[in-house]
Amino acid sequence: MKNDDVAKVLENIADMLAILEKNPFRVRAYLRAASAIRGFPTEVKILLEEGKLKEVRGIGESIALKIQELIEKGSMGYYEELKEKVPPAVLELMEIPHVGPRKAKVLFEELGISTVDELLEAIEKRKLRTLKGFGEKMEKKIKEGILLYRRGKERILLSEALPLAEEVIEKLKGYDEVIKIDKAGSLRRMKETIGDIDILTSTDKPREVIKFFTELPRVSQVLAAGETKGSVVFENGLQIDLRVVSSFSYGAALQYFTGSKEHNIALREIARKKKLKISEYGVFDIKKGRKICGESEEEVYGILGLPWIPPPLREGKGEVEAALKGELPRLVGESDIRGDLHVHSIHSDGSARIEEIVKISEELGYEYVALCDHAQRLKVARGMGLEEIERRAEIIESLNRNSSVKILSGIELNIENDGSLDYLNEVLSQFDFVIASIHWGFDQTKNELTQRILRAMENPYVHGIGHLTGRIIGKREPYPLNLEEIFKRASETETYLEINSFPDRLDLKDEYLKYAKEEYGCKFFLGTDAHGAGQMSYMRYGVATAQRGWLEPDDILNTLPLKKLKESLERKRTKV
């Protein structure tokens, strides 16, 4: 059982307790425990063995014991008891935007609804509006919520798919008959959401490899096990397809199965002009009907007169043309990133102490890290008042004396409905790095929202705008903005736009990055928005997004060494 699985159980317990209207603080305790475990670098099993589980912030005596039971027995009595009272299916209702514990409870108790299908049916029959606390508008909102939820449901987040795929690949690598193995499909292109998990491998003994694959631990269902393809469902419900080819056509197959469809079409067009034909089996000379190559991707691209194209670019958005002209970007990589510029600590709503954040930063090889705790107006996130700012500043100063990783004193401001900010400029001037973000008031008009952000950018102390469009993948649409105007002004005021690397945000998204850079020359910064030390590993998703947005190291603030970073940040203050 993985940490994320344990976290899921704790989250389910929290939801059940909420539906049962138990002490809200207890509900939150379970949520906090879940969040502490999700993304915790060490496996719970190891923590248990070392007796360190209770040392994790947010996990006390009671939850530690329950987790222990879950790990050792594979089930938890308390959880099973709760399931008797709250059918697990009801929890799914709470995944729908605008449906929380109270509405889920009413829906279940009054109308006997426990599935999304039943809910939709009740909406069609206009039954919801008859319930106390529901009305016509709510009915409509929930219906829209269901559509959004379903659309998000069809695809899974990259952050869910990637770790599982990597784990399976590691296991297969350990099997003797496996020669080569790689991710393929949208997973290899690092798309923000993934339809199927595709893995490609080469071997001389396909049947044996497929047998090994279908018999991996945690496989709950085998959908197919033939000569060229094995398909399984894992315990957590994720499906993985393994395709098996010979070594001779591995490169061609990898190219073909990585896609995208549009990219492959563009390649085939070039091939045709050269009297060649590309398929998953190789590159062929049409006239002679003979295979020319196909063992490596480099060969396939090379024979077309192209350099190898990095998978994140393979979306049919001009990469083939750029490659032909030798104008492919030198993409930013994880190793270019010198620090995380958006991390929350226990001084607002994060779960990690500054010491832990510094330690992880060291492990990641960073030069610096910016603590961007929430500002005072965001009470819900324990936004820092002036005293807390003072206290945090003292800790930062003392830690900075002996630390190789420099801690930047940052803040994530809240852009109010009128575009004003939490503190006076006098206070803002104390910070090394200032982000301003919208956290509420999403229902304003496009113009109002745009003006809000523009006003925040005009402030000489605001270095960056956080999660600009506010989307939550599968849960919340981006709010309407005049992006052209914002990009233009961001560039003019030298305000950096965040590439928020939290897996369900990835905001700005890849397409906007490319657009903002090409059309307006915008600059960006990468931040994980981590609320726990383990979440700092989300940087890879932000970097992938940057790559998919064609960004180079020079486009990104935190590829700069500390001194240059500080100079860049100083520029706006002295200029505006």
Add this chain to the structure above:
DNA sequence: GCCGTTTTCGGCCCGACTGTTTTCAGTCG
């Protein structure tokens, strides 16, 4: 249920917003 430079008991996260209301409940962050 967790946690402690006020506390081992008694606090914890509360403001904005929407839709349902006519003074408030539920959701979201």
